[in-house]
Amino acid sequence: MTRRAFIGWLLGLLVLIGASGTGLYRLLQKSIETQQAGGTAPVAPKTEPTPAPAAPAAADPNAPLFSYFILSDLHISRDDPNTITHMKETLEDITKFDGPVEAVVMTGDLTEYGRESDYKELQKLLEGYKLPPLYANMGNHDYYDIWIDKNGGFNKDTMPNSKTDWQSRERFMKFFGLKNVYHDATVKGYQLILLSQEAYVQEKPEVGEGAWYSNDQLEWLKGRLAQQKDRKPVFIMTHQPLPPKGRDGGNHSVIPAIKLREILKPYPNVFVFCGHRHQDFQNGVEHYEKETFHYFHNSSVGRVLNRSYQNASKEKSQGLYVQVYKDRVTLRGRDFPTRTWLKEADWTVKLT
Numbered sequence: 226m227t228r229r230a231f232i233g234w235l236l237g238l239l240v241l242i243g244a245s246g247t248g249l250y251r252l253l254q255k256s257i258e259t260q261q262a263g264g265t266a267p268v269a270p271k272t273e274p275t276p277a278p279a280a281p282a283a284a285d286p287n288a289p290l291f292s293y294f295i296l297s298d299l300h301i302s303r304d305d306p307n308t309i310t311h312m313k314e315t316l317e318d319i320t321k322f323d324g325p326v327e328a329v330v331m332t333g334d335l336t337e338y339g340r341e342s343d344y345k346e347l348q349k350l351l352e353g354y355k356l357p358p359l360y361a362n363m364g365n366h367d368y369y370d371i372w373i374d375k376n377g378g379f380n381k382d383t384m385p386n387s388k389t390d391w392q393s394r395e396r397f398m399k400f401f402g403l404k405n406v407y408h409d410a411t412v413k414g415y416q417l418i419l420l421s422q423e424a425y426v427q428e429k430p431e432v433g434e435g436a437w438y439s440n441d442q443l444e445w446l447k448g449r450l451a452q453q454k455d456r457k458p459v460f461i462m463t464h465q466p467l468p469p470k471g472r473d474g475g476n477h478s479v480i481p482a483i484k485l486r487e488i489l490k491p492y493p494n495v496f497v498f499c500g501h502r503h504q505d506f507q508n509g510v511e512h513y514e515k516e517t518f519h520y521f522h523n524s525s526v527g528r529v530l531n532r533s534y535q536n537a538s539k540e541k542s543q544g545l546y547v548q549v550y551k552d553r554v555t556l557r558g559r560d561f562p563t564r565t566w567l568k569e570a571d572w573t574v575k576l577t
Contacts, residue, residue: 289549289550289555290415290550290551291327291412292548292549293327293357293546293547294544294546295331295332295547296315296330296526297333297498297523297526298334298527299312299331299347300334300336300525300527301343301350301527303342303343307528308526308528311527312347312350314542314562315561317354318559318561318564319356320354320356329357330417330460330462331361332364332462332499332500332523333362333367333465335367335397339366340373341396347400348400359401360410360419362407362462362464363394363464364465364500365425365436365464365465367397368393371389371390371393371425371427372384372386373386384427406423407420407445413549415459416459416460418449418459420436420462421442421464422435422437435476435478435480436465436474436478437481443484443488446461450492450495456494458554458576459492459496460498461496461497462498463479463497463498463499464499465477465479466479466499466522467486467520470516486517494576496519496520496547496554498521498522498545500525502530503524503529503530504522505530506567506570509532512524513556519574521556524543524570529543542560542562543559543567551576552575553574558571
């Protein structure tokens with residue numbers, strides 16, 4: 226090897242060593258920095274697979290589709306403190322009830338006399354509890370303010386005591402925020418229809434204690450029923466009961482009864498409920514009548530009466546619990562003070 230070749234080889238070796246030293250230096254420097262930071266060199270974070278969303282729980286095929294209470298004849302008045310006591314017992318039972326309650330329907334005679342003071346007492350009771358939606362119609366007693374004179378007494382001689390049936394209707398509609406005394410609502414996909422008498426004896430002396438429905442109300446009902454295309458059950462509330470078949474009604478009953486029955490005839494899954502009679506579920510009186518529709522007579526919250534129409538069992542307060550299933554409707558009588566079911570009032574109605 227010549228002198229010149231040797232010198233070239235030596236210079237190349239020095240460059241190679243210098244480059245290696247620089248790389249080694251940088252590698253050592255990185256290692257020192259990592260150790261000073263208190264850890265090892267960073268690695269890509271591990272990602273856990275996102276869990277699939279839980280499937281929704283399957284609906285219980287045996288669960289009711291709609292459940293609600295029907296309360297009749299509350300007769301709230303400070304003149305009869307027992308009515309207030311029974312309403313408190315009823316509301317306490319409903320709010321602590323071991324089962325679904327998606328509506329409360331009150332079928333007339335909410336008050337004893339329909340006075341402003343009676344509605345204030347009812348409002349105070351209702352505001353004391355957390356309740357589901359409330360629906361109501363009028364009964365004959367909700368028109369009774371015309372019998373009360375300026376001294377607060379019941380006075381037939383001075384009736385209407387400078388008052389009108391119109392004022393009673395206005396008081397009821399204002400209390401429930403309604404534009405008419407008859408109305409309907411849909412809850413959980415099921416229709417509640419509440420019919421109300423539209424006049425009392427100040428305007429129509431001939432009606433007595435009966436329920437007069439106008440042609441407008443009956444045509445409205447016909448239209449509401451015609452909307453039903455799926456054969457779901459429909460629940461219709463009256464206050465006074467229907468008279469025997471073939472009669473058109475009068476005192477203490479629905480007056481245009483023949484026409485009402487004709488309107489209901491095409492609908493086998495219609496359920497009609499009334500109050501007014503106050504009859505104890507346990508006194509042997511029939512509370513369910515099968516016509517072209519299903520017809521039920523409720524008992525009373527305020528005063529449960531025996532067959533002689535006496536309030537002999539003042540401790541009793543009763544109502545109906547209704548549950549709707551896909552193929553049937555169940556109805557059970559309830560005693561609110563004792564929070565027990567009444568075996569005499571227990572029905573299951575198959576839907577067609």
